[in-house]
Amino acid sequence: MTVDPRLARLSLNQRTTQRWSVAQAVDGCVRAGIPAIGLWREPVAEIGVPAAARLVTDAGLRVSSLCRGGFLTAADDAGRAAALADNRRAIDEAAALSAACLVLVVGGLPPGSRDLRGARQRVADALAELAPYAGERGVRLALEPLHPMYCADRAVLSTLGQALDLAEAFPAEQVGVVVDTFHVWWDPDVWRQIVRAGTRIASFQICDFLTPLPADVLLGRGMMGDGHIDFPPLRRAVQAAGYTGDVEVEIFNAEVWATDPDRVLATMIARYVDLVLTD
């Protein structure tokens, strides 16, 4: 596979082309000259981890991330044990796939709970159990702060600073952080936190922030250029902090999902070159 040097660090997150199976997404990346892929556990499970690992290896692709573990906020013992068990499985899968990291979306408030502080504490407690397990398997956990609009129902981890406060209790090779433009672009403190993060940055994900937000706010992620984010300063900051990994395009968007995936990849490449790589 020949790769345009400009695309040497570009990665397709599988959810961007969610109608594609792992095999189709791998083929699509090869056709488009994209050298890395971010995999999701559900489509991987459809063919099994060994088959998925073979597909990406045979195609010569890097696995920039596995999405995702997390959901660590259950307040009851059974829920907590189930979450830890599932995360250990996810870590094993990430190891088998040689993924650069396992992305963790930490989970929201349990149904009916208003104890945000307690939920955040449970994430820290769970991480203390999972980090050594990940370390032993050579897997890096990547804590993803999500946009504060998801704090109640998806991730009580809301800023890069908060993610670093958590991560810094562990060795950098065990626990890193995700910088996702959609989630952090608004944060006046993000520049300082990216410097602070340094090589804790385990994943750099990009997509645009759209307005008006769609009825399902999870789908407000847009193709670069369709929203409000100025990408080059964030790319440069992450790079200056020491991040040398892939730049993963992750878009949840009904219109993108309705488009022919090969066309999505073509647009994504053009926008990446024009709007992300420019200085």
Next chain:
Amino acid sequence: MTVDPRLARLSLNQRTTQRWSVAQAVDGCVRAGIPAIGLWREPVAEIGVPAAARLVTDAGLRVSSLCRGGFLTAADDAGRAAALADNRRAIDEAAALSAACLVLVVGGLPPGSRDLRGARQRVADALAELAPYAGERGVRLALEPLHPMYCADRAVLSTLGQALDLAEAFPAEQVGVVVDTFHVWWDPDVWRQIVRAGTRIASFQICDFLTPLPADVLLGRGMMGDGHIDFPPLRRAVQAAGYTGDVEVEIFNAEVWATDPDRVLATMIARYVDLVLTD
């Protein structure tokens, strides 16, 4: 007007009962035993500032805030001049109404712009022009950080810390900040920033954060108890910081707006006593 001592600091923000005119809202507060009201400029303009001032004075109500000035991010000279002129008018109105503060929603990115840093700088520049004007008229400007989901289209001021960074360039009696539970509840740094704010807190607004967010995310504000916010810790923190002003209930919500306003006030009082005042 006899006021239940538990309601001594309760205020109705007029938008909560948006179908009511100023006269109706004032009467409604008196009927319900609510001693303060947050006015909006548009309904005030319908009867004129002097008439509105007379209504609240005759009823013996305090004006806890006037909503709102701001929208200071225009990048062109004409837009900037128009915004400054409108804000000076709003300051004059706040003075005439003896409002405890003029709430400023600072504005989002101008159409097509991705220059977030520039927009934030223009807010600071405009504030430097408006603060002395407000000071001369005994009006306190109250910078309102809005939830980060509104950063692109409504307010580039996204956290209490950022609001304080701006406010602290001016005397505390000229520029304070708003703490609105809906906008700040998710912020892991809010506790530290409330302490830092101290008597810079010019307004304390409450309502709940609902999920799923409605199609128009501006209307995700709910009646206390209908969402995810734990109110007493925030009320106590604001109080411990030295805030002695009113607690203003501001709800933008289609269902609340469709309900008989007298019933809304009754619910609001019950929830305030049960869910906000409790320790």
